Amino acid sequence: MxxxxxxxxxxxxxxxxxxxxxxxxxxxxxxxxxxxxxxxxxxxxxxxxxxxxxxxxxxxxxxxxxxxxxxxxxxxxxxxxxxxxxxxxxxxxxxxxxxxxxxxxxxxxxxxxxxxxxxxxxxxxxxxxxxxxxxxxxxxxxxxxxVRIGKEATWLTDHQQEIVIRLGQIGILLTAGLVVLTVWEVNLQGLLVGAGFLGIVVGLAARQTLGALIAGFVLMFSRPFEIGDWIEIGEEEGVVTDITIMNTRLENFDGEVVYLPNDRVNEQAIVNRSRRGSLRLRVDVGIDYDSDPEHAKAVALETIKEIDVVADGPPPQIVPKSFGDSAVILEMRFWIDHPTPPRKWNAVERVVTAVKTAFEREGIKIPFPQRELSGRAETNGFQVQESASGSEDVR
Incomplete structure (x- = not known):
């Protein structure tokens, strides 16, 4: 000067x-x-x-x-x-x-x-x-x-990449903010103490929100499912359309969009039907007690193998499951690749139609529900009595 x-x-x-x-x-x-x-x-x-x-x-x-x-x-x-x-x-x-x-x-x-x-x-x-x-x-x-690392690394999903980017950028901005405060000679100790008390107050007032936030980070990095997966969470089932820090969005098979808080998602069992890339389906069919189960198994197995939407491996299986009231129950097990709800319903429809046609062609009866009536010996069983109108009544 x-x-x-x-x-x-x-x-x-x-x-x-x-x-x-x-x-x-x-x-x-x-x-x-x-x-x-x-x-x-x-x-x-x-x-x-x-x-x-x-x-x-x-x-x-x-x-x-x-x-x-x-x-x-x-x-x-x-x-x-x-x-x-x-x-x-x-x-x-x-x-x-x-x-x-x-x-x-x-x-x-x-x-x-x-x-x-x-x-x-x-x-x-x-x-x-x-x-x-x-x-x-x-x-x-x-x-x-x-982004360059994410293109080369298969273990880093798009959502994990987004989280890493946001956390890193927040860290850079916080560091720059602390440097600026130091340049302007702001008392950082008092500021940090105040921020600590504010954090406690906010944490107590927004426990559920913070819980969903932490659960969102857990979901992002544990990766139980990804966008496009067909999953079931509790009573909700659908295709994952979005995963955010706060909630997971599903589109169910009625076309409805379901938002699930991430803390609720972490608390329930998650069934991922798309993770393995294939899905096993089960369809029951009943055959008459007079029909040969082995012949019915062979017919159903050959029919299922000819359906193109059914995967070749693992191969289909036909297993006699139980004795029903009117039929022997066969369980047809088969797999589909790249499972989605439309592929599932298409495969089930084609298997049911094709097996019914094959059974009709081979003379294998799929019986209606039946009831067998019997009378006790001491009452002389059933008696047929002719009524006044000429019809017969069973007594």
Whole structure:
């Protein structure tokens, strides 16, 4: 500051020779023209040339890569704002020179003292902008790095990748925020204590929300299911359409969208019908007690093998399951690949239709429900009595 004041004094002594108004007008015109030339022409061209020179002279060094990288991220409006700032400083210096030329030295010294007191604030503001720019560049570069890793790593799903990106970016922004607070000499200890109490209050007030949030992270990384999987959670069944931090969204087979909080999802058994890439289906069919079970098994097995939607491996199986009231129950077991609800219902429909047609062709009867009536010996069993109308009644 003292050096600036002494510089003004020396400049004042130099200009004392400009006693006449004509000389001061000439000096004013000269200073004004010089400021306009420097601010409007020399400064923009010089900064652009300096940037290009640093980018080319440094070649492929790490510093040159950083200069080019920052240049790609800095918007044109920000670069133009920087140029306008420097131009403003040049014009301000010209204005101070004009004050001295016209003998307003006290006013010039007052302006310089004000600017000198503002220099720390301007410096902190400039450093804040630099930290914000570096945080922006770092967050975007971190995202690109995670995306590149995700393309090569099969173990990292899209949702896990999204979580890693968001957590990393939050960490970068928090670090930048702490640096900015340090630059502005904010008491971080008191701030952290206050944040701790606030966290306790928020945690007590939003236990369920935080539980769903934590459960969302668990689901993202444990990966019991992914988008597109056909799952069953408790009484809800459908296809997963979205997984967020707070809830899981299913579309059931009635076309309804079901939102399940992630804490509820973690508390229930999850059946994933798509995880193995194949699904076994079971269909029961009954044959008459007079029919040969082995022959019925062979007919049903050959029929199922000819259906194209049924997978070849594992092979279909026909297992006599139980004795029904009217039939011997055969359980037909078969597999489908890439299971989805439409593929399941299509396979079941074609198996039922084809087996019924084959049984009819082979004379294998699928009986209706039947009841067998018998009378006790001491009551002489059933007796047929002719009624007055000529019909027969069973007694």
């Amino acid at each position: 003292a050096s600036l004041v002494s510089l003004v004094s020396e400049f004042q002594q130099f200009l004392e020779s400009l006693a006449s108004t004509q000389a001061r007008i000439a000096a004013t015109v000269a200073v004004g023209m010089l400021a306009i030339i420097v601010a409007a022409f020399i400064l923009p061209v010089g900064l652009d040339r300096a940037y290009r020179l640093m980018s080319t002279r440094l070649g492929t060094s790490r510093l040159a890569d950083w200069i080019r990288l920052v240049g790609e991220y800095v918007p044109r409006t920000v670069a133009e704002a920087f140029v306008r700032l420097v131009q403003g400083l040049v014009l301000a210096a010209a204005g101070l020179a004009l004050l001295v030329i016209w003998g307003l030295v006290d006013t010039a010294e007052l302006v310089l003292r004000y600017l000198g007191g503002s220099l720390p604030v301007l410096g902190r503001g400039s450093l804040t902008l630099v930290v914000a720019l570096l945080a922006y560049v770092g967050a975007d570069q971190y995202k690109q790095m995670v």
